[in-house]
Amino acid sequence: xxxxxxxxxxxxxxxxxxxxxxxxxxxxxxxxxxxxxxxxxxxxxxxxxxxxxxxxxxxxxxxxxxxxxxxxxxxxxxxxxxxxxxxxxxxxxxxxxxxxxxxx
Numbered sequence: 833x834x835x836x837x838x839x840x841x842x843x844x845x846x847x848x849x850x851x852x853x854x855x856x857x858x859x860x861x862x863x864x865x866x867x868x869x870x871x872x873x874x875x876x877x878x879x880x881x882x883x884x885x886x887x888x889x890x891x892x893x894x895x896x897x898x899x900x901x902x903x904x905x906x907x908x909x910x911x912x913x914x915x916x917x918x919x920x921x922x923x924x925x926x927x928x929x930x931x932x933x934x935x936x
Contacts, residue, residue: 858922865915876914879934882907888927898929909935 884903886896904912912935920928 855921860918860920862916862918865917874913876934879913880907880909880936882909882933883930885928885930887929889925891924891927894927898931900931900933903931903933904935907933907935909933911935 882903883906884896884898886894886898888894900912900915903915904910912933914934916932916934918928918930918932920926920930
């Protein structure tokens with residue numbers, strides 16, 4: 833029975849694992865995303881920045897808008913060049929996703 837439970841747990845971890853790294857107890861990581869095929873020679877420091885976020889509690893309630901549209905509107909950005917996603921989680925109790933866009 834112990835082998836079955838261990839095997840099932842290992843199977844779930846390996847097949848249900850997210851694409852990004854995720855800590856078992858705590859995660860605070862930022863991941864880049866490809867927004868568009870626009871090429872620019874500008875650095876992130878020279879561009880406008882907008883943020884949007886959503887929080888979740890116990891996987892029961894999720895509130896907010898962490899979309900690109902909300903982040904672009906926050907920074908008054910018309911052309912998006914770069915996108916970063918920041919994820920903070922504490923077990924199943926708390927989750928916060930923040931989308932940061934950079935552009936002009």
